[in-house]
Amino acid sequence: MRFLLTAARKDLLRLARDPMSLLVWMGIPVFTGLLLLVVFGGRPATPHGLLLVADEDGTLISGVVSTAFAQGELGKMFLVEKVEQAAGRRRMARGEASALLVVPKGFSEAVLRNQRCQLKVVTNPSQRILPRIVEEVASVLADSAFYVNAIAGDQLRVFAVPPPGGVWTYPDATIAGVSTAFNRLAESLRKYINPPVIKLETGVRKDATPEGPDIPKLFFPSMLSMTVLFFAQGLSGDIWKERNHHTLRRIASTAAPLWQFLAGKLIALASALALAGAAGLACARWLLGLPVPNPVLAALWVVASGAALYLFLTLLQMLAASERAANLLVNFCFFPLAMLGGIFFPFEMMPAGMAALARRLPMAWALMELRSLLADPAQPAHAAFAFAVLGAVCTLLFLLALARLKRGFAE
Amino acid sequence: MIEVENLRKVFGELVAVDGVSFTARPGEIFGLLGPNGAGKTTTLSCISGLLTPASGRVRVAGRDVVREGAQARRALGVVPQEIALYEDLTARENLEYWGGAQGLRGAPLKPRMEEVLELTGLADRAREPVKRFSGGMKRRLNFACGVLHHPKVLLLDEPTVGVDPQSRVRLLELVRAQAQAGTCVLYTTHYMEEAGTLCDRLAIIDRGRLIAQGTLAELRSMLGERDLLRLTGAFRPESVRAALERLGGVELLLVDQAQVTLAMPEASRRLPEIFAALAGAGAEVRGTTLSQPSLESLFIKLTGKELRE
Numbered sequence: 001m002r003f004l005l006t007a008a009r010k011d012l013l014r015l016a017r018d019p020m021s022l023l024v025w026m027g028i029p030v031f032t033g034l035l036l037l038v039v040f041g042g043r044p045a046t047p048h049g050l051l052l053v054a055d056e057d058g059t060l061i062s063g064v065v066s067t068a069f070a071q072g073e074l075g076k077m078f079l080v081e082k083v084e085q086a087a088g089r090r091r092m093a094r095g096e097a098s099a100l101l102v103v104p105k106g107f108s109e110a111v112l113r114n115q116r117c118q119l120k121v122v123t124n125p126s127q128r129i130l131p132r133i134v135e136e137v138a139s140v141l142a143d144s145a146f147y148v149n150a151i152a153g154d155q156l157r158v159f160a161v162p163p164p165g166g167v168w169t170y171p172d173a174t175i176a177g178v179s180t181a182f183n184r185l186a187e188s189l190r191k192y193i194n195p196p197v198i199k200l201e202t203g204v205r206k207d208a209t210p211e212g213p214d215i216p217k218l219f220f221p222s223m224l225s226m227t228v229l230f231f232a233q234g235l236s237g238d239i240w241k242e243r244n245h246h247t248l249r250r251i252a253s254t255a256a257p258l259w260q261f262l263a264g265k266l267i268a269l270a271s272a273l274a275l276a277g278a279a280g281l282a283c284a285r286w287l288l289g290l291p292v293p294n295p296v297l298a299a300l301w302v303v304a305s306g307a308a309l310y311l312f313l314t315l316l317q318m319l320a321a322s323e324r325a326a327n328l329l330v331n332f333c334f335f336p337l338a339m340l341g342g343i344f345f346p347f348e349m350m351p352a353g354m355a356a357l358a359r360r361l362p363m364a365w366a367l368m369e370l371r372s373l374l375a376d377p378a379q380p381a382h383a384a385f386a387f388a389v390l391g392a393v394c395t396l397l398f399l400l401a402l403a404r405l406k407r408g409f410a411e
Numbered sequence: 412m413i414e415v416e417n418l419r420k421v422f423g424e425l426v427a428v429d430g431v432s433f434t435a436r437p438g439e440i441f442g443l444l445g446p447n448g449a450g451k452t453t454t455l456s457c458i459s460g461l462l463t464p465a466s467g468r469v470r471v472a473g474r475d476v477v478r479e480g481a482q483a484r485r486a487l488g489v490v491p492q493e494i495a496l497y498e499d500l501t502a503r504e505n506l507e508y509w510g511g512a513q514g515l516r517g518a519p520l521k522p523r524m525e526e527v528l529e530l531t532g533l534a535d536r537a538r539e540p541v542k543r544f545s546g547g548m549k550r551r552l553n554f555a556c557g558v559l560h561h562p563k564v565l566l567l568d569e570p571t572v573g574v575d576p577q578s579r580v581r582l583l584e585l586v587r588a589q590a591q592a593g594t595c596v597l598y599t600t601h602y603m604e605e606a607g608t609l610c611d612r613l614a615i616i617d618r619g620r621l622i623a624q625g626t627l628a629e630l631r632s633m634l635g636e637r638d639l640l641r642l643t644g645a646f647r648p649e650s651v652r653a654a655l656e657r658l659g660g661v662e663l664l665l666v667d668q669a670q671v672t673l674a675m676p677e678a679s680r681r682l683p684e685i686f687a688a689l690a691g692a693g694a695e696v697r698g699t700t701l702s703q704p705s706l707e708s709l710f711i712k713l714t715g716k717e718l719r720e
Contacts (some may be wrong), residue, residue, distance in 0.1 A: 006511035010497065010504070017499040017540070246495035250556075253459035255485040256512035411461055 005254045007264025008271070011238075011357050017053070021189070023357065025234055026276055029226035032344070033219050049098030049130035051078040054085035059108035064120070065141055073136065077130065094281045098130035099123045101138060112156050114149045127204045140346055151189070155181045217290055221371045222343050224280050224298075228273060228306040229343060233334050235269050236313035240323040252410040259402050266398070269310050270303045277302035277355070297383055305366040309337075311397035318404045337363040366390075412595055413458060413564055418467035420453050420619075427453040429619040430467070435597050435612075437563070440590045442610030443599040444706065450619040451599040452492065455568050456599070459489050472563045485514065488562030488594075492569045497555075498542040502533050502552050505541060508560055513560035527555040530585060547578030558594075565589055567598045569604065571620055583609055591704045605704040615710060621712045628701060631704050637709040638678035640685070641669045644697040654692035657685060665712050672711060690699070 015022065053066040054230075070080045078098070083091070088100040093227050102120035110117030119138050123131030149156070155178050163170045188198070242248040251261050277299040284290040292298065313330050318328035338344050341363030346357040369386045413435040420428040428450045435441035443451050454464040458469050460476045460483060463660055463697065469476045472486035496505050506524045510516065528534040531551040533551055541549060554570060567586060571579045586609065590596050600606050606613055614624035623630055648666045655663050655673070661681070665672035671689070675681060689696055700706065 002516060003511050005513075006516070008507060010500065010508045013504060014499050134557060225565045245498070246491055246493040247497060249461060250489065250491055250495035250509075251512055253456075253461050253484065253487065253491075254509070254512040255481055255514055257481075411456075 001260070004264055004267070005320065006261040007256075007261050008165065008267035009264075009335075010354040011265050011268030013270060014238075015235075015268060020084075021234055022272070025230035026227055028230060032226065033223040036219050049078055049127065050081045051080050051134060052088040052091060052097045052100040053080055054083055054088045054100065054102045056085060056105045057103050057107040060106035061111055062103045064108060065103050065138075068141060069101075069134070069137065074133075077133065089122065092124065095124055095126055097124060098127050099134040101134060111145045111149065111387050112153070112159060114153055115337060129268060133360065152182065152393050155185065207298075217375075220280075220290055221367055222346055222373055224277065224302055225305075225341070225367045225370060226338070227276050227280065227342050228302055228309060228366075229334070229338055229363075231273055231276065231307035232306050232313055233330060235265070235272075236310055236317050236330060238265065238329070239314055239317050239409075240326055244323065247273050248410050258405055258410065262398070262402055265314075266307055267309065270307055273303045273306040274299060283405060284374075292374060293376065293380045294373045294383075298370060299365075300374055300387070301370050301390075304387065304394065305370070308366075308390055308397060309363075309396045311394060315397060315401045315404060318401065318409045339359065340364070342367045412470075412472060413441070413597055414470040415454070415458065416468045417522060418454065418457055419467045420450075420457055420462060420471060421466045427619050428457065429465075431621045432467075433614050433617065433621065433624055435564075435595050436588055437462075437595045438593050439611045440586065440596040440598055440609055442606040442613040443597060443611055443616055444558070444603070444606045444710070445599075445602065445616035446601055449616045451601075451616055452568055453619075454616070455489075455566050455597070455599060459487060459566055460484055467673060482611060486555040486563040488560065488565045488566045490554050490557035490565070490570050492572060494553050496541050496553060498677055499540055501538050502528065502544075502555075503537045505552060507557060509556035510559045513562075515560045523559060523561075527559055530588075531555045532581065542669045545575075546573060548577045550574050550578055550582060551585075553584060558585075558589060559652070565594050565596045569600055571600070571602070579605075598719075599674075603710070607608060607706050613704075613706070615713060617710075617714045623709070627706070630706065630709050633709060633712075635674075635704070637674045637676050637704055637708075639664075639704065639711075640673045640675065640678045640682075641700040641702070642673075642689070642696050642698065643700075645669070645695045646671055646689075647693055651689060652690035652696055654688040655685075658688055661685070662712075666679075674708060674712060 052067050053069070055062050055066055066082065067078055068074070069078050081097075083100075085100075085102055088097075088102070091097055092100045100120075100122040102122070104120070107117050107119075109115070119142060121131075122136050124136065130366060158174060158178055159170070163174075190222060205208070219262045231302075239248070242251075242404050252258060278295075281292050281295050281298060282301075285295070316329050317326040320329050340348075340358040341361050342358055343363065347358055347364070350358060359368070373383065413433075415434070416432050418431040419426070420430050431454055433441070443454065445451050453462065457464045458471060458476060460480045463477060471483040474486065476483045476484035497508070497531070500508070503524060507520065508525065510520050510524065525534070528537050531550060533552055533555070536544065536548065541552065544552065550570065550573075554567075557567075559564060565586075570586075571582055574582065583605070586596060586598065590611075598606070598610060610627070612624065612626050613630060615622050617631070623633060623635075646666060646668055648668065651666050651671055652663060655661055657673075658681075660675055662674045663671070664674055671694075672686065673685070682699075686696060
C-alpha cells in the first residue's frame with residue numbers, strides 16, 4: 001500500500017514541475033468567467049443616474065421634491081445634485097446627467113394656494129429608463145400635492161404667508177391653531193384613515209420572469225466545473241506519456257501492483273483539484289461575495305466529479321490504438337461535455353429544447369448537483385445519494401481502467 | 412536463477428518466440444544474442460511477466476512468473492532497452508520512485524540510493540532534473556533504477572544501444588560487478604563483440620528460435636578452427652557456387668551478387684587458389700577481408716545471414 005503514496009507523490013511532483021499546464025487549466029475558466037462578466041455585466045443591475053435639481057424656490061416644500069428622489073429605492077438609483085438652472089442645462093447639454101428637475105420660484109406658494117405651477121423636467125435622450133423614472137416620480141409628486149391640498153389646503157395655507165416680523169419661525173399661536181385644525185381634520189377623517197381592522201396576509205410570489213440572471217452566481221459553478229474538466233482532460237493524457245516514455249512498461253515489470261499506480265494518479269488529481277476547488281470557493285466567498293453554504297461538500301463534489309471524469313477520459317485514452325487517436329477520441333467527448341454540459345453556456349441561456357437535452361448529460365448532472373450545494377443549505381439525504389452514485393461510478397470506471405491497463409495497454 | 416522451458420509466444424499469425432529453452436545461473440552473465448526482431452525482447456518480456464507465454468514455463472528465482480508473478484517480480488530487476496525515466500524528476504526522485512516500486516523504502520532506501528549514485532557516477536548531479544542529462548548519463552540512471560533493490564535476477568535489454576564509448580565501458584563494468592555480487596544477469600544484445608567479452612555463456616536466437624548456446628569457446632568450436640574470408644565485388648552466385656564446390660575444405664557460407672563469405676582452415680594460404688577459382692567463374696573481386704573465427708562467423712554459419720541484417 002505504501003507504493004500508493006510514492007506513486008501519488010511522483011505525479012504531484014510532476015504536476016508541480018509543469019506550472020504552465022496548471023495555469024492554463026485554472027486560467028481558462030477564470031478568463032472565461034471574467035469575459036462573461038464583462039459581456040453580461042455582472043449582477044442584475046440597479047440603474048444608477050445623476051439627477052440635477054435646480055430648486056429656485058428654496059422653501060421647505062420645494063425641498064421635499066428633491067429629497068423625494070434621495071430616499072428609499074429612488075435613493076439607490078439616483079445621486080441628487082443641486083445646481084443652478086443654467087449650469088444644469090449646460091451639463092444636460094453635455095449629457096452628464098439623466099435628468100434636470102427645475103422647481104420654479106413660487107412653487108411652495110402655488111402649491112399651498114392651490115394655484116397653477118409647473119415642475120420642469122429636462123431629460124437625457126441618450127438614456128431611456130432613468131429619465132422616465134424622473135418624469136413618473138415628478139408626476140406622482142404633482143398628484144400628491146393636489147390631494148394634500150384638497151384635504152388639508154386650508155390648514156396649510158397659513159404657511160403661504162411668511163411669518164410676521166421677518167423671522168424664520170411662526171408664532172406659537174399659529175402653530176397651535178394649525179395643530180388643532182389638523183387634529184379636527186384627522187378626527188373627521190378617522191373613519192377613512194382608521195378603517196375597521198382588516199387582517200391582511202401578504203405573500204410574495206416570485207415573478208416567473210425574474211429581473212435577470214445573477215451572472216457570478218450563475219457562472220461560478222460552471223467555472224469550477226470547467227476547471228474540473230480541464231484537469232481531468234489534461235491529466236488523462238498522462239497515461240500515454242507514461243507509455244511513450246516506457247515508464248508504464250517498466251512499472252508493470254516491477255512488484256508494484258498496477259492498481260496502486262493508477263490510484264496514485266487519482267490521488268494526485270484529487271489533491272490538485274481539492275486545492276483548485278478550495279481556492280475557487282474562497283474566491284467566490286471573499287472576492288465575488290457569493291454565499292457558499294456547503295464549502296466542504298462542494299469541494300468534495302469537485303474532487304469526486306473530477307475523479308469520475310478523469311477515470312472516464314483515461315479509459316477512453318487507453319481504448320485508443322494510438323496517442324493521436326486517443327486525443328481525437330477524448331476531444332470528441334470533451335467538447336460536447338463542455339458545450340452541452342452547461343459549462344460554457346449555462347442551461348438558462350440555452351434554447352429550451354437544447355437545455356432539456358443538455359440536462360440529461362452526466363456532466364450536467366454533476367454541475368447541477370454542484371450548483372445545488374453552492375446555493376442551498378445541505379440536504380443530507382440528497383447529498384448522500386449523489387455522492388453514493390458518484391462513488392459507484394468512480395469504482396466501476398476504476399475497475400474498467402485497471403482491466404484495460406493490465407490487459408494490453410501496459411504491454 | 413532463470414529457467415526457461417519451451418517458451419512460445421505468438422502475436423496473431425506471427426510466432427515471435429518458438430520453443431526457447433535455457434537456464435541462467437546466479438553469478439553468471441548469460442547473453443542472448445540475435446539481430447533486431449529475433450525475439451530477444453519478447454523473451455525478456457515473458458520472463459519479466461509483461462507478456463504471458465502461449466506455452467512453456469518461465470521461473471525466476473524459483474518462482475513461476477505466471478502463477479507467482481508478484482513474488483517472481485520481487486526478485487527481478489529490469490533495465491529496459493529504452494530510457495524509462497521521468498525526465499521532469501531529478502535522479503534522486505526517480506530512484507525513490509523506482510525503489511518504492513520494488514518495495515524499497517524508508518531507512519534502507521537512502522544509503523542504497525547514495526551507493527548507486529556513486530557507482531553510476533551521478534552523485535554530483537543527483538538533484539538535477541533528468542532532462543538535463545546527456546544520453547550516457549540517462550543510460551546509467553536507467554541502469555541504477557534497475558539494480559537499486561539488489562535484485563537476484565537482472566534483465567538487461569540492450570542497455571548500451573546509442574551510448575558513447577566511455578559510458579558503455581562504465582555500464583559494462585557495472586554489469587560485471589552485479590554478476591560478481593551473485594546476481595544472475597540476462598543480457599540481450601546484437602553487438603557480437605560486447606557479447607563475446609562480457610558474457611559467460613551465450614545463446615543465439617534468430618526468428619524466435621534458439622539456434623545455439625554455450626560458452627564462447629563452445630560456440631567457437633562449433634565453427635571449428637576456421638577462418639572467415641569475405642570477398643566483395645561482382646559475382647554470379649551459381650558459377651561461384653560451382654567453382655568453389657570443386658575446392659576441398661572450403662565452406663561457402665554466403666553468396667550473392669555483391670559478396671561471398673567462405674569458411675576454411677588457414678585461409679591466407681589458400682587465397683591464390685580461391686582467387687583463381689573465382690576468376691574462372693567470371694567473378695570480379697574488389698575487396699578481401701580475412702577474420703578469425705568469431706560469433707559473427709558462427710552466426711553467419713548458423714543462419715546464413717549477417718547479424719546486422
